[in-house]
Amino acid sequence: MSAPQILVDADACPVKEEVVRVAERLGLVVTFVSNGGLRPSRDPMIRHVVVSKGADAADDWIVDNAQKNDIVITADIPLASRSLERGAHVLGPAGKPFTADNIGMAMAMRDLGRHLRETGESKGYNSSFSREDRSRFLGALDQVARRAIAAAS
Template identity: 80%
Template sequence: MQAPQIYVDADACPVKEEVVKVAERFGLVVTFVSNGGLRPSRDPMIRNVVVSKSADAADDWIVDNAKANDIVVTADIPLAARAVAGSAHVLGPTGKPFTPDNIGMAVAMRDLKQHLRETGESKGFNAGFSRQDRSRFLSALDEQCRRAVAAAQT
């Protein structure tokens, strides 16, 4: 099996540096996918892909390119659901894994929150990104990389 790669939904991703740090430790290629504004890297293990500004262009590119056992980093629940369906390992930037066991509930909660915002029942404030979130993410990504690399070697 081919070595896993990491795909990052890079627009507004707060853990880009952490992804690079963990990927270097495992020797994995990282692809940042964005609608623009990515800082180029000289590191041959870091790729930047700029897609059109259409609504789901980055999501579509990631789903079209991520393979089973690759790792996808995103806070976008619909993208997470599509990547899980493609057998990728999926992590949110707070370190929360999205799996076949929990993605249905995540989609349902997203839809409920969207409905509540649309009806004015909720203002839709998200909690700020904390140091604990960053730490949890580093630990979770390290674990996902270990699993993906081990699976690729069997």
């Protein structure tokens, strides 16, 4: 089995720098997938893929290219679900892992939140991204990456 790669749903990802730090330390390739607007890196271990402006183009590219044991970074719950089906490890930007055990509840809560916003019962504000979220993400990514590397050995 080959070394895992890290695939990042990059358009609104607040932890790109943290992903690069962990990947560099562990020698993993990172692919940032976006609709554009990211500055390319000269580092050969950091790839940028620009997809068309379609609604799910980045998600589709990630799912089409994710392999078993790869790591997907996303806040997008449907993408997390699709990536889990491919056998990938999935981590949200606040450090919360998506797993087969919790993805169903995450999808249900997403649907409930959308319903509440559509009916006007909720304004749909997200809490701000904190230093603690960033720190939790770093620790969680390090753990997931080390597990994925060990599984590939």
